[in-house]
Amino acid sequence: MADLRTKIGSLELRNPVMLASGTCGYGAELKDFIDLSKLGAIVVKGTTLEPREGNPYPRMAETASGMLNAVGLQNKGIDYFEKHIYPSLAEYDTHVIVNVNGNTVEDYIRLARRIEHLAAIPAIELNISCPNVKQGGMIFGTNPASAREVIAAVRNAYSKTLIVKLSPNVTDITEFARISEEEGAEAVSLVNTLLGMAVDPRTMKPKLSTVTGGLSGPAIKPVALRMVWQTARTVKIPVIGMGGIMNGNDALEFIMAGAAAVQIGTATFIEPRTALTAIESIDSFLSERKLDSLANIVGIINRN
């Protein structure tokens, strides 16, 4: 077995494969299919201070090689999370990262402080890229000044590992990665979903209740990969890549383009064991080439 360990700031992962926020619940939902202790980390559902009902149905539309979602951060809020969900997460033998969301900078700060107290949560992923909420979310992640403000404020309030999740719905994603690095983030993760929409000609209506939603799945992979590559060449902090990864080969593409770790999202809906098979195939790829560690191939396409 090759050495698959990788570092996200001060956090060491046993391998580079994580489950993406909003696509793995709180992990327990997948326990019949995967042994969570085999994963690098799991990023649990987007969490807010207050409980949220999310957007009205329909929230999903299948598209060519992908899907649109407009879930809108449905979750029960931090109080419920701390009381009823956290205790079971604390027993997992893998890193559990919470995806943090808010309407205002103050919300993000308060939520980060609350999570800082949870000993078994070593990191947060600051979501400034959710396209499905009217306030907060992508509004922070698509405006450089707002992004800087919220990242700086959360960095100040939160002492553990801070990951910033970036939006692809910008002209130059590297600008936001640079801002994250300058404000003290230990890693950036990208991409969140691409803003998209679909219309049903039969009903003459949009397929999503919110008209627009976030596109994920293989349809976005080339775009996501390009952004990960650009970002990895721009910043020194680790880049966590995602967007349409369906198997080990897709994961290897992101790693070779510069991702120190990857997240599996939509693929889990179709094949819940994808993260595990990706780990196995990364390992066998390295072994076949007689490479002793993952570090040999992270960003290898940039080395020539």
Add this chain to the structure above:
Amino acid sequence: MSKRIEDLTVTDNRRLAEGFFVVKVSSSAGLPEILPGQFIQILVTESPSTFLRRPLSVHDVDYGSNTISLLIQVAGAGTERLSRLGKGETVNLIYPLGNAFTMPAGGEKVLLAGGGCGMAPLLYLGRKIRDLGVEPQFALGFRNRSRILEHEQFRDLGTVHLATEDGSEGHQGFVTDIPAFRESHWDKVYCCGPEPMMKAVARLCLERDIFCEVSLENLMACGMGICLCCIVPTNTGNLCSCTDGPVFNIRNLKWQISEQK
């Protein structure tokens, strides 16, 4: 109850009527316990435009041959491909998923109402009810005589009342117009079918204070509670139709209550 992901073998595919098929799949590992009302998520291969799995109700279960029956109505590319499944082909299923219908108590009078592919979960439900020693009755609705699906297996379990919209067979109208539905007292009514049918049945049951459960067919991505795409507004907030459902008591559903007033 634990879920599994498994390759099953197609043992039969029979056309029932234009656009309707019954596909049987068998497990070499042996079937787990499956409750009436539960569903499966099937991976559709060789259909390039079908990205996500497709949810299908469990139509029937034969533990003797470890076989699950699926009643499939062709709706688009995915179900069209499934309608062409050949004997011996392998299909990948995630199952069993979702909750279950509430079983009646001994001596209760129960009606199972449905139409089209909404009949799917009612056969297995009827069989399980029969196993309890309760005789189920069925109210099945169709557009016209030529759209009536074969229902011999339903007749084997209990009385079948038919309704067609044009009156070409059985009672004219919807399932809720069947005299037996209106005139008898029912302890429990179970329903699966097109939304207008489920709403009509639910309204009647609310008026008469009859216990009623419906099986919803919301759009799903994952089918296992991780995407939150399949939500149903209920009195206790948005619930997932794949894990908290697909079976819901009509008294808990927001759509029915707002329909009332």
